Amino acid sequence: MSILIRNITAVNADGIQQNTDIYIEKDRIAEIAAGISQTAERVIDGTGLVAFPGFLDLHCHLRDPGLTYKEDIRSGTRAAAAGGYTAVCCMPNTKPVIDCAEVIRYVLRQAEEAGYAEVLPVAAITRGMGGNELTDFPALLRAGAAAFSDDGLPVAKDEVILAAMRQAKGCRALLMLHEEDLKNRGQGIVHDGQNAKKARLAGIPRAIEEDMTARDIAFAEQVGIPIHICHVSTAGSVQLVRDAKKRGVRVTCETGPHYYSITDAEILDGNPNAKVNPPLREETDREAVCRGLADGTIDAIATDHAPHSEEEKAMGIAKAPFGMIGFETAFPLTVTHLFESGIIGLTDIARLLSKRPHEILGRNGGELKKNTAADIVICDMNEKFVYNKDSVVSKARNSPFLGMELKGRVCYTIRKGNFTYDRQAD
């Protein structure tokens, strides 16, 4: 198939081309230039629209195998495409855990069949995510693991994370770390602050995240490997990463849209969809996350898309599982809370949602460039809409953003020259 996108603003992390055309032939970008005279099977008028390189999500939960009542690879990647994603990293806390080649192959096969997005499986660091015995990193890499994480759980024991770092160093594997001092979290379910007290809910102090972040940065420095810190949520964590980068430690990190869009005020009415781990923090943390995104301390925006069923979330905030869906709101929240307020610009969106995620994984891509894969998301920066249940593509509906007016919308997602999302056709 050939596609001609006319008169669009093409945005890369390193620059913007106004009023340009993009010509796609088969699975490649054949040309990006003003006034392309080719004819194409499909022509899109890009006037007033913006094209970014397809987004890559470093952190999501597709719940497949084994937890497919929440989400599956097809429904999850379809939702990802609707959010502008052409590739997603899925975390291994499935049933069974992604800790052997066979499960990796299953995930890759399902993703290939569905065709909505490339799925990059993140394999477990420890067998069954049990925190004790390391998985076989080289075998998992050969099977197609993109990185390693026990996400959902920390690797609590010092000797185990150190052994994991040494194994990672030997085979150049990337560790993506969920930082949480679980033994001290107790019964905490929301951020430990004034709002937790008002709502009479048990709190999770910032130190639960920061102590483990500090430990792993120190260990990575000692072992001499790059690490990636998942879902940074506190001002202190942002500062730890900033200081480490200044010292030359090869640490990267991500945050989720919820940490720069809302605060723990959302839990005051006991909304179980606002229960997430790490928890929504305070305004001072939100502002620190925004500054970290603007100055490059935070490398990437990752959704932590964590679907749960209505029944599970209906158990109430105390009992419901942690997590919120995120694919379809990541871009609008970024426009609404970071772009509209002038915290970041267009090129930063390409950097945070596409270019840096590709670099962190050591992958090519994340650029709109002649002769590269045609992975493109076309967006309207000005369209406002109310995010409602009926529009949700994911199997799950657990979002604290339902009912909110957002600005910025994905219109089309193109992956390898095929439309994986087309709002017009929906």
Ligand code: DOR
């Ligand atoms: O809120 C969360 N949900 N945090 C995690 O670390 C895991 C995730 C999940 O799998 O539901």
Ligand code: ZN
């Ligand atoms: Zn996590």
